[in-house]
Amino acid sequence: MPRGEVTQQAAIGNLTLESGEVLPDVTLAYETWGEYDGSNAVLILHALTGDTRVTGEGGWWSQVVGPGLGIDTDRFFVVAANILGGCRGSTGPTTPAPDGARWGTRFPSVTVRDQVAAEVAFSDALGVDTWYGVIGGSAGGMRALEWAIEHPERVERLFLLATCAAASADQIALSATQNDIIRAAGPVAGLDLARRIAHISYRSETEFAERFGRLVQDDGRFAVESYLQHHGDKLVKRFDADSYIVLSDAMNSHDVGRGRGGVHAALGRIQAETVVAGIDSDRLYPLYQQLELADGIPGCEALDIVKSPYGHDGFLIEADQVGDLARRLLA
Template identity: 45%
Template sequence: MLNLPKEGVLSHQPIGDFITEAGAVINDATVAFQRWGEFRGDPHGKNNIVLVEHALTGDSDAATWWEGLIGPGLALDTDEWCIICTNVIGGCSGTTGPTSIHPDGTPWGSRFPATSIRDQVRAEQIFLEELGITRFHAVLGGSMGGARALEWTILFPDAMGYACVIAVSARSSAWQIGIQSAQISAIVRDPAWANGDYYSTGASPQNGLAAARRIAHLTYRGEQELDERFGTIPQAGENPLGAYRRDDQRFAVQSYLDYQGDKLVERFDAGSYVALTDALNRHDIGRGRGGLNKALASSIVPTMIVGVDTDILYPYHQQEHLSRNLGNLLAMAKIVSPVGHDAFLVETRQMDRILRNFIALTQQVPSPNELAERNGIYDI
């Protein structure tokens, strides 16, 4: 019997010393997580666990950032499914990251190793094993969470029955690396960055983090949505068309982006933002696996692919590429929205339909493990 924490309670699971893909060591690592719904089944076989993966600045509180989709009677019905969501390694919401305390008693800071999406998945796999879980029903996530879900299907295909990969690509494109590197640059050029060791200085690179968020948010939303909402109108009480440019005389869209930057500064750590953005830059399913298409073709996990028609950050053609090359495509779905990349977080009605369809398909289509058992496939 699994000893899981109470529903919605933030909990922590030690996973020991974690060795990254590149060979660095994160001592005494801990993974923060939350769960909703009661566990039923065999932790090493068929069960009702659905693993939900968060995006870049998300956390383990999936019931909040995916409000309306997780709960009794909702698409991810907690009367039927046991939903588990972890905070990613390198994060700042309970899992070991740059803000965490190093064994020497001071924050990791600049000593925190670079990590990859594969590292994120391996840390999560160790976390599940520490809980006593080696198999689960499905994994799903969007954006960085989608990259993690996709990596799960390649790294540990026997661990799950199904996957749903939302608003992400098979690898980071040069454009994505460029725009994400610009965000990192905004942070590390802030004088308060202190080479990543600002935790004991009494200051933090808030201006850099806010600037990074402003850049990022332009890729999270759609051009059409922003133009319809703001156009060229000035912020109330301000005049951006005066004789001299002034920081306090803004267009409305500038005020909106400033707000988004300030809001992130209140809840997120700049060191984690750099670490996780760098991990996204390293995302490449094909690396060391014979290239993208060969790696995708090797996937045996029935996988649903979901994209957004107006996504600037991960354009829909990238999800089409996934769907054409995956070895076991379960279904393809498109979110139609002017919102852009963030549509998978805000278009609740469309995501409700998509996730209900995904769950239904997982109950109709046999998993690879079920097929193997049904066909009597044994190791000889």
């Protein structure tokens, strides 16, 4: 079983999508930490623009995952796979199509269920039949939820953070508008602007008011304006605009009740011991969505609420609270 913090790639072969189209020669990038003993594997599923860099300097959950932390790499074999359709080593718009040229805008539409199907094939290739824990926030939570519904026998414990059973009209509206901006303004300016819009929804009005107010910088820009421009520029330098569109559309496809008799029936299929957590200041994935999950999943006792001024991004920032919840679930 591979071990290390170096990004690796797993070839999982052809993947038949929900649309019926066959995506050839699919590869998923991944990283692992710890030693596998046959029963201690934990799968971490990243959000929209995340990647496999979970731990260490620059890792998006470096204070949650690691030796002695909430997700303890001294105890667990922790796996983080890059999402199908992404641009950080897995098959997606930036990788070669069968004709040798980059897929780009030709990359087929994929759903959250397609992405989980790829992760299931990846798990098989890795030799993990059952996950001791499957953990995800936001878009990662969508996939974690699909894992536990479609493959309940393979998920023993489930941790869902700041996510939902089905993408809401509000979430679809924000996401679709961002994609249209990218298409209209081009991959650089469009992705920059899309990220600014997204980042507003990721944080809270209270944080913006207290942190920036109406402060004007020496260059004449409002401080909050400069802040959003900075985050737009950062994403353009590390992410692909076509992948952003593919992944956003996949998130908009999310509805666990589709073809399963509705959300309640789908949630009732989950067998895993479950923790569902929401962020009290989250305006993108409001608490009523996590309450629906907590009420509908048989193995969840109650909704846990993470207190944070940071809005949706609280699932990334509030490491102490999130780590405590993970430790409780994985005990």
